[in-house]
Amino acid sequence: MSQYVLRRLLIAIPSLLGISAVLFFVLALAPGDPFSELATNPNVPPEVQAALRAKFGLDDPIYLRYGHWLNAMLHGDWGFSFVSRMDVDKLILQRLPTTLFVIGSAQILALLIAIPVGVYAATKPYSLFDQIANTLAFVGFSLPTFFTGILFILIFSVTLDWLPFVYTTDIKATGIHWVLEMIRQAIMPVAVLGLFQAASMTRFVRSAMLDVIRLDYVTTARAKGLGQAKVIVKHVMRNAMIPVVTLIALQIPAVFGGAIVTEQIFRIPGIGSLLISSILSNDTPVVMAVTFVFACLVVLFNLIADILYGWLDPRISFR
């Protein structure tokens, strides 16, 4: 097992190297200049811009810059933001907790909805409950998050005036009030992201359950006289969850992607909004670092999915 993990980690190194090279060259070739805003200011002489470019090494050839970046990265130096003039890792660490909180809560909400609803719908296929769950699921994943986000704002903030729509990391209250306030402001973004995830996940859980529920061993279990709850939870669900785990693991990076839009709408200071503002200001070191973090997450969650398989299904062996 540990050998397997080690081997997988070693295999990840060349793929991450490849990813970083592609990212770096694409970013370097993309148009735009981090100091372009200075160009429109008549009071800033062009030499300043030239000096800044030289200072941040932007005039070196691309392969040299990639070499510098890679070397620095190996030494744990993520680079230096052109725009904020601070270390990129600090910038990302400052924003990571918020993103993890929002995405984590959304993912938990999605699972809390998707698993019970999907399982229950599968035990009674084509019942009224199943029909309603299906319909809502279709509505859910046909509505993009930027739409539901704005809809929520209009309903809950503007019309009803229940919830704030500007997310702040600086809540003045302490103790229980802080927690309540935190929940209050997180309700909308978490609901937007979580419901979107839940919709597709419900469909997936339902179909995975239906595949398993018809198998002979389930009938055998029932014939032994086991109760419905025990059959479903212990015998059906455990097997049905294998494809679901794959889906969830593979979707995590997509959730981060979806969060970019949501973060922008609700002004959540996460790494998604950092990515957007960095792209807009051509702050390449930050863009590079954030996209690279996303790439690492994809590789990491693939590995986690593979390991979870073995735990869920002992027939799968690690070789």
Place this chain on the structure above:
Amino acid sequence: MLDKELRSMIGQVKDGRMDRRSFIKRMAAVGLTAPLANQILALGGVAMAEGASTYKPTKRGGGGALKLLWWQGPTLLNPHFATGTKDQDGSRLFYEPLACWDPDGNMKLVLATEIPSIQNGLLAADGKSVTWKLKPGVKWHDGKPFTADDVVFTWQFIKDPATAAVTIASYRDLTVEKIDDLTVKISFPKPTPFWADAFVGAPNTILPKHLFADYTGSKSREAPTNLSPVGTGPYKFVEFKPGDLIRGVINPDYHMANRPYFDSIEMKGGGDAVSAARAVIQTGEYDFGWNIQVEDDVLLRLEKGGKGKTVYAVGGDTEFIALNFTDPNVEVDGERSSMKTKHPLFSDPVVRKALSLLVDRESVKKAIYGRAGRTTANFLNGPEKFVSKNTSWEFNVEKAAKMLDDAGWKPGADGIREKDGKKLKLLYQTSINGPRQKTQAIVKQACQKAGIDVELKSVVASVFFSSDVANPDTYPKFYADLEMFQIPLSQPDPSQHMRRYLSTSAATKENKWQGTNFPRWVNKDYDAAINAADMEMDPVKRAALYIKANDLMWEDTVFIPVMHRLKVEAAANNLRPVISGWANETDNLFDWYREE
């Protein structure tokens, strides 16, 4: 004539036969008010008025929290490294200049005690030096005293090219010397009519010597104080998350009586202008929203029964269409729009004049800018003193058509005018931005009616405004016939702004398109007027020179001004913000308060 009238009026003010207010009134009647009007008086021998304060609270603090919403959050807090006004706005919460500009363009003292004038002997009569007296007893937030050393150090810090400070242009030619602990003298190499540039306004705030002394030149980027400022301002720094949040608390030792009003301040970044307007005007979650560039009917809708309103400030920003004087379609020595070519269509002045008649500024104002725009014929729209009254504009398709007919541009079989085999087909580019694309459509429609075929092009702002030498779509390259954008006028003086269009500054391959004259317009009279104005100490003559320069541009149709744009902000109904069109939004923050 203007010259004589002004001169006699200045005399009257000096003798006390006319009070300052009626002088300003009379000047307004002839189109001469605002910032430099006061500088006229200063140089004419009458001291400049200090901006009147509208501040009412009678004690410090007690105003609760002030919540500001900047939809582009500041990303660093050193004004001399600011990549945009947002960073200056954020830095200004903590750092202070010697003086700043109030809404009328009058000077307001901050760290200085007296406005320099010839009377009080602080301003040299030849315009070659100015002396500032510093306020005694001012302390940095860490308790160290603020002295002339800090001012001198700030100058040294900025003028070092290795620091790469964005404000270097205002400082590299000056000399700043300490006379005593509370007096500094700024000397200029030549007569400088606009002396209130260095150390004035939000971009030019003063840094603490004791915290930056070890971080000058190439080490400047490592200064920890870049991200945690220690200033003299009304609020003390608490926390900074780039692009997201700045927090500050009241400075109990602030050097202005009864100020500031608010106990704490928060500047939140991120999002977009429309939702920022919503958060201030409609739901009241925030007290103030910065730069609300949103269509006027959206704002009017939000304002109905809302908790806030829009606030406007008049400055000198002009949205214009620039005409290319060189040929963008012919390559000479590997360079399009080369100075060696002439534009095939625009070399006929009639075509340029006709185009100017085809820009329906009234419709643009009605449909797009609303309360945030004013129609204008001038390229230079402020300060008032420099605004030409000799120009006019009209929208008249028939007249344009007739002019083109008379000049021999006859409609071809496809309805497009042509002359000597050259068709009136134009490429019109701008950056991607809602109002700009709508303006493009309005202009295109009118041109079509007059038999001119206009192809529209819109470029992503980050490319359009970049100086990327390899990219053909940047505004300095101007590989199109027309292009539209605006260059902000960031101080109440036109010299920097107008110097861009000197013939010698044309953007070419040779200077890597860093030349500022992108229309590549060449006019000897213009060059002469601008160069003379740069040296002219007589404020009246100087204003006349800039008016002449503006009129030359108008006669030659170098720019077709589309709109004189105002600053638009959103504020809670009970907030009394002080916003100047000549300064950053936070420049007068110490005077903000809330009406109970």
